Amino acid sequence: MSGQDIHSSRAFPVSRERLYDAFADPAQVALWWGPAGFTNTIHEFDLRPGGHWRFTMHGPDGKTYEQDKVFGEIIPAEKVTFRHHAPVHGFLMELSFHDKGEGSRFDWLMRFDDPGEAETLRNFISKANEENFDRLQSHLNLHSHPA
Numbered sequence: 001m002s003g004q005d006i007h008s009s010r011a012f013p014v015s016r017e018r019l020y021d022a023f024a025d026p027a028q029v030a031l032w033w034g035p036a037g038f039t040n041t042i043h044e045f046d047l048r049p050g051g052h053w054r055f056t057m058h059g060p061d062g063k064t065y066e067q068d069k070v071f072g073e074i075i076p077a078e079k080v081t082f083r084h085h086a087p088v089h090g091f092l093m094e095l096s097f098h099d100k101g102e103g104s105r106f107d108w109l110m111r112f113d114d115p116g117e118a119e120t121l122r123n124f125i126s127k128a129n130e131e132n133f134d135r136l137q138s139h140l141n142l143h144s145h146p147a
Helices: 016-024 026-032 115-142
Strands: 005-012 039-045 052-058 064-075 079-084 091-100 103-112
Touching (some): 005 115, 016 026, 016 103, 016 115, 026 039, 103 115
Antiparallel strands (some): 005 103, 039 052, 079 091, 091 103
């Protein structure tokens, strides 16, 4: 990792495939993506190389945040990359799914275009990503599926 990277990781008591499904299914990802208090409206989720993920994040303060991401590498239940396009915070995101004991581990690596921006946002993003993982854990608890 370099100074332009922000890494977040968490273990989950579900299979790697179940964890991947929670991301790869737009109906599910809409329920847990983003920090605490956010909701999402998915406009497009085309999970293939070159496909777009367009959605609106609705903040707890009433503000909305338009998102446009383009998928890169897709290896089901192993790895997904996407490019987050500015208006702010240009970065490449790598999501990786790993077996861990009886469950799995979800790793996020955000590689910012501007190392200074990564450093400025590091504490904020680390906290927000933990909230995101908390929301994912709650989603998995409420919507358990067989492994």
